[in-house]
Amino acid sequence: MDSLADKKKEFQKLFLTGKYTQKEIANILQVSRVTINQWVRDYPATTYIRVRNALAKELERLSKSPKGNEEMIFKYIQHLDLLDKIIRKAKYLPKI
Numbered sequence: 001m002d003s004l005a006d007k008k009k010e011f012q013k014l015f016l017t018g019k020y021t022q023k024e025i026a027n028i029l030q031v032s033r034v035t036i037n038q039w040v041r042d043y044p045a046t047t048y049i050r051v052r053n054a055l056a057k058e059l060e061r062l063s064k065s066p067k068g069n070e071e072m073i074f075k076y077i078q079h080l081d082l083l084d085k086i087i088r089k090a091k092y093l094p095k096i
Contacts, residue, residue: 007029007030007031008039010028010029011025011029011036011039012043012045014028014029015039015040015043016045016049022036022037022040023036045087048083048086048087051083052080052083052084052087055076055079055080055083056080058076059073059076059077059080062076
């Protein structure tokens with residue numbers, strides 16, 4: 001993995017797993033944290049991931065007391081599914 005383009009592709013894979021901090025990714029790829037921060041800002045999937053995480057967090061909250069929230073829970077699940085399909089269709093997320 002010599003070129004910056006190769007490192008950027010690897011960044012996308014590592015970032016999308018959600019398993020690593022930006023600092024850890026910078027260390028793995030041997031680039032600066034500033035570079036990783038820039039790549040995160042420039043990466044189109046970042047916005048989708050933030051929206052997806054917010055939906056997932058709210059779904060988790062609703063699931064703790066589902067009584068009376070069944071319809072909303074179902075809608076959140078539908079939205080998460082739709083968002084995942086949109087992200088994949090736009091080819092922002094590789095199939096990991």
